[in-house]
Amino acid sequence: MKKLQLLASSALFVVATSTAMAQSAFDKAHMASFKENGIAKMDRLDRDETQIFCSSLDAISGKGDPKKREAIEKANMATIKQPSDGKYLGDWKEGEKIAQSGRGATWSDKAGVPNGGGCYNCHQINKKEISHGNIGPSLWNYAKLRGNTDAVVQYTWGKIYNSKAYNACSNMPRMGHYKLLTEQQMRDVMALLMDPESPVNQ
Template sequence: MKKNTPNLAASAALALMVALLLAGCASGPTVAELDALTDRIVKASFRTQGIANVERVTATDETNRACSEADASGQRLDEKKAKAIEEANFKSIQWPSDGKFVGDWRQGEAIAQNGRGLTWTDDAKMANGGNCYNCHQMDKKEISYGTIGPSLYNFGKLRGVTDVNSPEAKAMLEYTWGKVWNAKAYNACSNMPRAGHMGILTEEQVRHVVGLLLDPKSPVNQ
């Protein structure tokens, strides 16, 4: 019978972190030192398996880096930096290639209620879910939903979208698409995944989720 053996590299990194914390208890380690130690622990503890690549855990961009540093320091990102991050992320939004913002709300509901995808047991050929239910309420009939994000019930109705094809709906269509595609374009350190930007959802899937949120016939707007 094979015994479980400790990950020595991870243990050593943890021991080093504890020693650093104890040695510098008066002022504490710098963000850079904590980042370096965290990177070592992650690389020592995670491995690539199936479609789950360890680089997805270790890789970061300027947006995540800046927000993580602000969070670690206990201070909010300064307004100028936040605005620059939002502008950069807004420029990265890919708008509908065919100009069509709204898809089938029924498919959007299935995507929103699906939390599968991107784990080592998942098939790369299968579409990912949006996992929206894990943070938002979308339907009054739901008895289980997350509260990290605001309720999306009546999302379109509260914003006056009664006809998705009307000129008046254009601004809300663009905002909703952009928010789903890359939430950090509107809130630099948003906890919402950048579904389109990070390749979690395809363009077609984003279109269906927008339909779920804005189509007057969707259960979201009943």
């Protein structure tokens, strides 16, 4: 196991140093190996400040500048839009479907067709669904454990809208910021987590 880790980190080091030395050749080869196809445009290779920082070796090894992390969280926080009609909760039944679905955002998808949230890929949500990932914490009994105060509702909306506002290098996709989910879809997954009627809170 130790040996494997060592191998993996030296491979990372080789990639990083050769990338630094031959940035332009690397960029050229990289760009040339991707094609525009359907809704998958070349801009998918553009990284924002957050992604550049979080894929740096310093950030990966936990040594990244804490001030930079703070600045990244602040910048992501500033992107969060509250629901346009002030309503945070939609329909938990729709929310369950969105949380279950990992479809969308690939070259074969049509523009404007809503994506899935893929929440179960990383979270346990309704205990009845036994197939789920565990990169993220369990969201079972979410509001039952945390309560329904405005602070919890707004934090949860914000976390789903832009997870990196609360944790600069969070593994969770920025659902609202990157328009992966629509405002209504976000209300529906909110209801799945927050509605007292939702099976998640039984």
